Amino acid sequence: MDYRLPTTVVPSRYELRLVPDLDAATFAGEETVTVTIREPVTEIVLNAAELAIQAVSIRDAAGTVVPGTATLDEAQERARLLFPSALAPGEWRLTLAFTGTLNDRLHGFYRSTYKDSAGVTHTIAATQFEATDARRAFPCWDEPAGKAVFAVTLVVPAGLAAVSNTAVVSDEPAEGGRRAVRFADSIKMSTYLVAFIVGELEATAPVMVGSTPLRVWCVPGKAHLTRFALDCGVFTLDFFEKYYGIPYPGDKVDLLAIPDFAAGAMENLGAITFRETALLVDETAASHSELERVADVVAHELAHMWFGDLVTMVWWNGIWLNEAFATFMEMLAVDAWKPEWERWVNFGVSRSAAMGVDGLLSTRPIEFEVRAPRDCEAMFDLLTYEKGAGVLRMLEQSIGPAVFRSGVQRYLEEHRYGNAETTDLWKALGKASGLPIPEIMDAWIFRPGYPLVSVEVDGAGVKLSQRRFTYLGAEGSPDERWRIPIALRASVKGGWVDKRLFLGEAETRVELPAAPEWVLANTGGHGFFRVGYALPMLKKLARSVAKVSPIDRFNVASDAFALSQAGFLPAVEYLELTGRFREERDRNVWTVLTGSFGFVNRVLPESARPGLEAFVRHRVGLAAERLGWDREAGESELVRQLRGDLLRVLGTLGNEEETQAQARAMWARYVEDESGLDPNVLPAVIAILAFTGGEREYADFLQRFRTARNPQEEQRYLYALGAFREPELIRQTLERTLNGEVRSQDAPFLIRSMLGSVYARGLAWEFVKEHWEAMARQYPGSAYRRLYEGVTALVSPEWERDVREFFERNKITLGGKTLEQYLEQLRVAVRFQERESTALAAYLARPPR
Numbered sequence: 004m005d006y007r008l009p010t011t012v013v014p015s016r017y018e019l020r021l022v023p024d025l026d027a028a029t030f031a032g033e034e035t036v037t038v039t040i041r042e043p044v045t046e047i048v049l050n051a052a053e054l055a056i057q058a059v060s061i062r063d064a065a066g067t068v069v070p071g072t073a074t075l076d077e078a079q080e081r082a083r084l085l086f087p088s089a090l091a092p093g094e095w096r097l098t099l100a101f102t103g104t105l106n107d108r109l110h111g112f113y114r115s116t117y118k119d120s121a122g123v124t125h126t127i128a129a130t131q132f133e134a135t136d137a138r139r140a141f142p143c144w145d146e147p148a149g150k151a152v153f154a155v156t157l158v159v160p161a162g163l164a165a166v167s168n169t170a171v172v173s174d175e176p177a178e179g180g181r182r183a184v185r186f187a188d189s190i191k192m193s194t195y196l197v198a199f200i201v202g203e204l205e206a207t208a209p210v211m212v213g214s215t216p217l218r219v220w221c222v223p224g225k226a227h228l229t230r231f232a233l234d235c236g237v238f239t240l241d242f243f244e245k246y247y248g249i250p251y252p253g254d255k256v257d258l259l260a261i262p263d264f265a266a267g268a269m270e271n272l273g274a275i276t277f278r279e280t281a282l283l284v285d286e287t288a289a290s291h292s293e294l295e296r297v298a299d300v301v302a303h304e305l306a307h308m309w310f311g312d313l314v315t316m317v318w319w320n321g322i323w324l325n326e327a328f329a330t331f332m333e334m335l336a337v338d339a340w341k342p343e344w345e346r347w348v349n350f351g352v353s354r355s356a357a358m359g360v361d362g363l364l365s366t367r368p369i370e371f372e373v374r375a376p377r378d379c380e381a382m383f384d385l386l387t388y389e390k391g392a393g394v395l396r397m398l399e400q401s402i403g404p405a406v407f408r409s410g411v412q413r414y415l416e417e418h419r420y421g422n423a424e425t426t427d428l429w430k431a432l433g434k435a436s437g438l439p440i441p442e443i444m445d446a447w448i449f450r451p452g453y454p455l456v457s458v459e460v461d462g463a464g465v466k467l468s469q470r471r472f473t474y475l476g477a478e479g480s481p482d483e484r485w486r487i488p489i490a491l492r493a494s495v496k497g498g499w500v501d502k503r504l505f506l507g508e509a510e511t512r513v514e515l516p517a518a519p520e521w522v523l524a525n526t527g528g529h530g531f532f533r534v535g536y537a538l539p540m541l542k543k544l545a546r547s548v549a550k551v552s553p554i555d556r557f558n559v560a561s562d563a564f565a566l567s568q569a570g571f572l573p574a575v576e577y578l579e580l581t582g583r584f585r586e587e588r589d590r591n592v593w594t595v596l597t598g599s600f601g602f603v604n605r606v607l608p609e610s611a612r613p614g615l616e617a618f619v620r621h622r623v624g625l626a627a628e629r630l631g632w633d634r635e636a637g638e639s640e641l642v643r644q645l646r647g648d649l650l651r652v653l654g655t656l657g658n659e660e661e662t663q664a665q666a667r668a669m670w671a672r673y674v675e676d677e678s679g680l681d682p683n684v685l686p687a688v689i690a691i692l693a694f695t696g697g698e699r700e701y702a703d704f705l706q707r708f709r710t711a712r713n714p715q716e717e718q719r720y721l722y723a724l725g726a727f728r729e730p731e732l733i734r735q736t737l738e739r740t741l742n743g744e745v746r747s748q749d750a751p752f753l754i755r756s757m758l759g760s761v762y763a764r765g766l767a768w769e770f771v772k773e774h775w776e777a778m779a780r781q782y783p784g785s786a787y788r789r790l791y792e793g794v795t796a797l798v799s800p801e802w803e804r805d806v807r808e809f810f811e812r813n814k815i816t817l818g819g820k821t822l823e824q825y826l827e828q829l830r831v832a833v834r835f836q837e838r839e840s841t842a843l844a845a846y847l848a849r850p851p852r
């Protein structure tokens with residue numbers, strides 16, 4: 004099947020008039036598309052889905068009108084327009100009238116609802132077009148290279164706001180007491196970036212960033228939650244104008260919070276849509292993580308205004324660069340805005356998560372051929388965003404930030420208002436750096452996986468070697484190599500020796516003044532690879548771990564855990580090693596450690612759990628005790644977040660009674676007076692209360708979920724409902740994922756988290772098996788796919804068999820290699836269990852030391 008539209012007819016301008024009826028959940032539309040016909044045709048083929056086309060005609064420059072007819076091919080999502088005689092080459096104006104439905108699937112032109120404080124339901128019409136859903140709103144050449152100018156008019160009821168990509172140029176009375184809101188011509192852009200939002204929404208007063216007005220939109224009553232996003236937007240928009248050296252390409256920026264939204268946010272030029280949690284936040288009541296999430300997403304979407312919107316990939320195989328680059332820029336901008344957040348250290352957590360997927364045999368190259376556009380839906384994953392951004396960061400640090408930036412500027416200059424391929428960026432960076440960038444990047448981009456760099460002391464020096472890292476055993480050929488930028492730091496005779504080199508061959512030797520005590524091979528942590536130290540050196544390194552930077556400590560722990568999961572390092576040795584981190588003060592390092600304890604918890608038999616609890620108390624207790632429960636003056640946000648993280652682990656995974664009692668006391672105080680509890684500690688208190696609580700706490704949290712005052716609060720109580728241990732309460736929460744109480748945008752993620760809980764996973768899995776068809780119907784596709792990630796926590800040979808049978812029996816398509824990856828991650832965990840659980844149980848039965 005040919006997935007690309009014929010190029011004999013090319014659009015250059017859409018004049019689009021849409022009349023949505025929010026009550027009836029329908030819309031009517033009319034469009035006139037200026038097209039260039041390149042050779043005589045009797046047929047025009049373009050995309051349309053779930054639309055009815057009522058009228059077709061085309062007019063040439065002389066004004067001659069030729070009527071046509073339309074046939075729809077729903078399977079191919081195309082409309083064929085047939086004309087009685089051949090249309091001559093030249094410029095024509097194609098006019099179509101059509102109707103469609105405002106659907107509930109959160110794609111195309113869709114309906115979102117919310118209840119106001121009086122319990123009255125209101126409706127918003129919004130759009131989500133990426134990748135291929137603009138065709139559900141209007142017939143179009145729905146391919147990223149089909150760039151055109153859009154002139155939109157929305158005809159809406161008098162009291163409703165209407166927003167599209169550009170500024171309003173006129174707002175006039177129209178038929179039936181409505182208003183016709185006409186928007187300025189857009190820049191030349193792709194169909195997937197077009198947006199319309201209609202509803203009772205309110206905007207903040209515009210803030211000028213240079214000559215661009217910036218506003219935040221939300222449903223009435225939430226304007227007090229917009230300040231933080233506005234501040235972040237103002238800073239980052241200005242940051243990007245300077246970084247890219249090109250003014251913002253649109254005429255205004257609106258950031259809109261939509262109550263029902265499948266993804267995190269969408270970079271529609273000038274009308275960026277968000278799920279509420281990613282935009283609206285009460286700064287005084289939010290934890291560091293919750294604020295960071297808003298900053299990340301706002302910066303990410305604004306970065307796209309240039310990289311993605313101004314310059315766009317030719318086809319969907321290039322989506323990775325679009326997303327990887329925006330993720331990279333998001334870090335850069337947030338790091339500039341809030342240096343105290345140490346955003347690049349925290350990026351280690353994301354990089355490591357991407358390595359978790361990319362270490363599978365069923366991984367994929369970042370860039371690969373995408374034929375059917377639908378296949379690109381599965382590309383919105385960790386490999387695209389986090390591996391992609393990680394590889395860009397590695398390149399930026401290896402050629403230097405200034406050189407990297409000038410290459411990016413050159414690329415944007417050369418391709419503005421157009422489309423480009425990945426190689427165009429490498430060429431621009433190559434010119435800027437004078438280095439063979441395509442050759443350096445090839446293996447990282449076009450080959451699956453990443454290397455394991457092994458380090459061994461070899462006389463007065465070290466031997467470095469590379470091979471592909473996989474969890475389930477090497478499969479690659481020995482000549483599978485990467486050009487790896489190595490930043491070596493060696494401890495030699497009490498001092499440090501630093502060396503930089505490219506490891507391109509299978510093995511190399513690095514001379515040092517004397518035999519090193521230990522070395523780091525990825526100093527600064529920017530490399531997208533794992534480092535394997537021989538056990539004696541790893542032990543020495545762990546003893547000196549306090550002397551190296553947080554990101555290096557992070558990588559020592561993270562690499563050791565990954566090597567343990569892959570069977571290169573006995574799990575008991577890994578747990579021993581974590582004893583060197585009891586004094587750790589960095590939040591990200593703790594994320595690795597506590598994450599690994601959670602993994603062990605899912606793997607162990609129930610009988611070994613008390614041993615693990617005691618072990619967790621020993622490892623975490625000291626650091627938690629030092630931080631206490633109350634914030635201290637002058638403390639950084641990261642320290643406050645760490646306090647919450649550690650208390651949560653101690654009170655749940657560590658099952659520590661004193662912490663649990665204290666959490667209950669803190670809660671009692673909070674109910675009386677909210678101001679006394681730090682917003683970073685509150686989520687821990689809620690999690691501990693769910694862990695230890697029963698019906699009374701459940702009823703309380705359910706009520707608080709229903710009446711939440713901001714999106715973060717809603718999320719906390721929602722996830723808490725899945726964190727109870729009593730089967731009856733777990734069942735109640737599962738029921739709520741399908742009966743409409745939990746929004747379909749959130750339900751799949753709640754189920755995923757319950758599959759990850761050792762107390763809920765059995766019941767949750769039975770529930771999924773029973774109701775998967777209803778879930779497939781109700782949940783938005785992108786979120787539904789993620790739900791199944793939860794099966795990776797069903798760690799036992801019996802469950803693994805059951806999971807495999809389930810997917811064999813039922814026709815569930817998750818797109819790309821997603822399912823294979825989930826099954827392999829489960830295999831990795833079960834194999835770890837088979838290999839390690841006896842030794843682990845024996846180790847954990849002894850008092851921890």
Ligand SMILES: [Zn+2]
Pocket residue numbers: 270303304307325326329
């Ligand atoms: Zn993005």
